[in-house]
Amino acid sequence: MNNWFTDFYAAIAKSPLSHWLETLPAQLSHWQREAQHGDWPKWEKVLKNLPESKTKHINIQDKVEFGEASELSEGHTKQLEHLLKRMMPWRKGPFTIHGLHIDTEWRSDWKWDRLLPHISDLTNRTVLDIGCGSGYHLWRMRGAGAEFVVGIDPSDLFLSQFQAIKHFNPDPNVHLLPLGVEQLPQLKAFDTVFSMGVLYHRRSPIDFLAQLKAQLRPGGELVLETLVVEGDVNTVLMPTDRYAKMRNVWYIPSTAALTLWLERVGFKNVRVVDNDQTSLEEQRKTDWMTTESLADFLDPNDVNKTIEGYPAPLRAILIAEA
Numbered sequence: 001m002n003n004w005f006t007d008f009y010a011a012i013a014k015s016p017l018s019h020w021l022e023t024l025p026a027q028l029s030h031w032q033r034e035a036q037h038g039d040w041p042k043w044e045k046v047l048k049n050l051p052e053s054k055t056k057h058i059n060i061q062d063k064v065e066f067g068e069a070s071e072l073s074e075g076h077t078k079q080l081e082h083l084l085k086r087m088m089p090w091r092k093g094p095f096t097i098h099g100l101h102i103d104t105e106w107r108s109d110w111k112w113d114r115l116l117p118h119i120s121d122l123t124n125r126t127v128l129d130i131g132c133g134s135g136y137h138l139w140r141m142r143g144a145g146a147e148f149v150v151g152i153d154p155s156d157l158f159l160s161q162f163q164a165i166k167h168f169n170p171d172p173n174v175h176l177l178p179l180g181v182e183q184l185p186q187l188k189a190f191d192t193v194f195s196m197g198v199l200y201h202r203r204s205p206i207d208f209l210a211q212l213k214a215q216l217r218p219g220g221e222l223v224l225e226t227l228v229v230e231g232d233v234n235t236v237l238m239p240t241d242r243y244a245k246m247r248n249v250w251y252i253p254s255t256a257a258l259t260l261w262l263e264r265v266g267f268k269n270v271r272v273v274d275n276d277q278t279s280l281e282e283q284r285k286t287d288w289m290t291t292e293s294l295a296d297f298l299d300p301n302d303v304n305k306t307i308e309g310y311p312a313p314l315r316a317i318l319i320a321e322a
C-alpha cells in the first residue's frame, strides 16, 4: 500500500469527509492493481530519484515556487531537469523548483488571477478541485488559506507530476487522487468545489452539475469554468467531431444556457464573473510541452475561429451556491 493512500485515509478519518472511506479504498486498490497507466513504473522511478530537499522556501501565495536555487548543486539541478522532463508533457503550471522553471503549456496562474477576486475567502475551508490536472491550482487554493485541499483527476501522468512537485513541499493538507468525477460518492461536505475545464468533456453535463452539487455542503460555493459560446438561453454548440482538434468535446453552452442549467439542478445565486478569449500567450508550446498548442488549433487566417471553423475558445467563470 502506498503511503499517500494511507496518509489520506488518516487525514479524513475524523473529518466530515470520513464517509468517503466507504468507497475510496476499494477504488484506489483497483487503480493500483489494474488501472495504472503503462508508464507508471517509469514515473515512479523518477519520483524515487528526485533529489532530497528540506527547503523552507515555500511560496504558494503569488506563484508556486518551492526551494531556492542555492540549495541545490548545479549537478543536482541538471539531474532534476532531466528527471522532470521524463514526465512531459507538462501542461498546467508554471512551477519553479530550486530555481528550475517548469514553463508549462498553460499559464494556469492567469486563470487563478481572473477568478480569485470573485470567490469567497478560502480561509479555513475544505476544498475540492474536480479535474485538477497536475494540481497547480491546489497549491494556490492552499496559498489562499484553504485548510484542506483535495484534487481528483483520472490522468496518471498528472498524478505523477503532482507527486513530483509535492516531493519539494510535502504538505499533509494537499492531496490528489486518481479518480474521475463519476467515482465520487455524494459527500455533501466541501465548502468550495472548483471544476475548471471539465464540463465540455462530459457527455451528460446536467448529471455532471448535479454531481458537483452533491459534493458541496448546503450553502457551499461552486466555482465552474468552462468553454462557452456567445448566444442566448437556448444556444448550445455541439461540435460534429473535434473542437480545436480536441476529441471528447460535447456541449459548449452560452453563459445564459449554463446559468439555466445550474438553476435547474438547484444552484442558487448564479453569477457569471468572467468571460475571456484564450490568448496565444496563455496556451502555447514551450520546452516542457513541445507538441501542438493553441496556435495550431486555430484557423491560420483568423484567430477568432478554430481550425474546424467554430468560434475560438472563449471561457467563462461562473459562481453559484449549493
Ligand SMILES: Nc1ncnc2c1ncn2[C@@H]1O[C@H](C[S@+](CC[C@H]([NH3+])C(=O)[O-])CC(=O)[O-])[C@@H](O)[C@H]1O
Pocket (backbone or CB within 6 Å): 092, 108, 111, 130, 131, 132, 133, 134, 152, 153, 154, 155, 158, 179, 180, 181, 182, 195, 196, 197, 198, 201
Ligand atoms: N471524468 C473526469 N473526472 C474528473 N476529471 C476529468 C475527467 N475526465 C477528464 N478529466 C480531467 O479534466 C482535466 C481538464 S483540463 C483542466 C485542468 C485544470 N482544472 C485547469 O483548469 O487548468 C482542460 C482540458 O483538457 O481541456 C484534465 O486534467 C483531465 O484529465
